[in-house]
Amino acid sequence: xxxxxxxxxxxxxxxxxxxxxxxxxxxxxxxxxxxxxxxxxxxxxxxxxxxxxxxxxxxxxxxxxxxxxxxxxxxxxxx
Amino acid sequence: xxxxxxxxxxxxxxxxxxxxxxxxxxxxxxxxxxxxxxxxxxxxxxxxxxxxxxxxxxxxxxxxxxxxxxxxxxxxxxxxxxxxxxxxxxxxxxxxxxxxxxxxxxxxxxxxxxxxxxxxxxxxxxxxxxxxxxxxxx
Numbered sequence: 001x002x003x004x005x006x007x008x009x010x011x012x013x014x015x016x017x018x019x020x021x022x023x024x025x026x027x028x029x030x031x032x033x034x035x036x037x038x039x040x041x042x043x044x045x046x047x048x049x050x051x052x053x054x055x056x057x058x059x060x061x062x063x064x065x066x067x068x069x070x071x072x073x074x075x076x077x078x079x
Numbered sequence: 080x081x082x083x084x085x086x087x088x089x090x091x092x093x094x095x096x097x098x099x100x101x102x103x104x105x106x107x108x109x110x111x112x113x114x115x116x117x118x119x120x121x122x123x124x125x126x127x128x129x130x131x132x133x134x135x136x137x138x139x140x141x142x143x144x145x146x147x148x149x150x151x152x153x154x155x156x157x158x159x160x161x162x163x164x165x166x167x168x169x170x171x172x173x174x175x176x177x178x179x180x181x182x183x184x185x186x187x188x189x190x191x192x193x194x195x196x197x198x199x200x201x202x203x204x205x206x207x208x209x210x211x212x213x214x215x216x217x
Contacts, residue, residue, distance in 0.1 A: 008131050009201035010212040046215055052199070055134040071131055071199075077213035078130075078159060078200030079110045079171050079191060 001027055003064060006071040011049070014042045015072075029053070030060040032070070047075045080156040081139050083132050088158045088169045097174035099153035104180035106187040108173040114166035121206045127163045128170065131199040135159070142193040146175075149189070150182040157190070159200060170202075 005020050012018055024035045029051050036043055043049055050057050050073040053064065057073070064070065080096045082088075090109065097105055112126050139157055146152060153176040160170045173190050177183040194200075203212050 006131070008199065009129060009203070010215040013212075047217055052131070052134055055131075055137050057197075071134065073131070073199050074201070074212070075214040076195070076197065076199055077202045077215075078128075078135075078198050079195040 001064070001066055003032070003066060003068070003070055005032075006069070008072065009074045009077075010046065011043065011072040011074045014040050024064075027064050028060065029058050029062045029064065032064065033060065036072075043072075043074075049074055081136050081143075082156075082158040083130055083135060083161050084158060085160070085162040087162075088160060088172050090169065090172055093156045093158050093172045093174050096156035097154045097176050099176045101178060102153040102176035102183075103178055104183040105174060105176045106180070106183035107175075108171070108187045108191050109169055110171040110191070112164045112166050112168050112170055116204060116206070119206075121208075123166060123204050124207055125163055125165055125205040126170065127203040127205065128159075128161045129201045129203075130159070130161045132161070134199050138198045139194065142190055142198070145193070146186050146190055150177055150186040152177055152182075152186055157194075159194075159198075161200070 002023050007015050024031045052071040054069050155175045158172045175183050175186045
């Protein structure tokens with residue numbers, strides 16, 4: 001399936017864009033993680049990388065729909 | 080009240096929004112830009128903030144729901160910067176009113192600790208000789 005992924009912070013630099021279209025085989029958050037690692041190995045070096053679906057932190061088992069708002073959340077540093 | 084702003088944070092407005100007639104204590108935490116990164120032994124010239132704004136607002140609201148479940152919070156307001164800030168400028172203001180002071184201290188600390196741990200806001204440190212996203216790498 002094809003999905004749009006919003007990126008923030010260092011993830012935008014690693015992926016060279018604020019919104020990146022990804023083609024993934026499968027439809028879970030884990031499938032997206034696998035494709036991200038393959039295409040952008042630098043993401044694996046981060047302290048953490050969460051994936052938000054419709055503005056909520058998601059688990060790897062969660063299934064994605066093409067209409068979901070999907071975002072990569074590298075280590076946060078507010079405050 | 081939750082605010083993300085690229086303007087200077089109006090501290091008195093945030094305090095005003097957190098006042099309540101039943102409160103005996105109004106605790107305010109103000110986070111400011113520190114001009115030095117001790118571990119790297121580097122001067123910090125500027126911090127560039129960025130947020131996933133709708134999710135940041137939603138996560139702050141969840142933190143406040145947790146805080147309200149634990150302490151008898153009468154009123155509160157939070158503002159966080161999404162601007163480029165210089166040393167000593169204000170990055171975040173948290174104001175919490177409770178009936179008695181102890182709860183206002185505890186709630187304020189809980190809120191800033193949770194905010195730093197889970198709200199999707201990022202800052203990049205700009206040094207004299209480079210730049211780095213804070214906490215991104217080990």
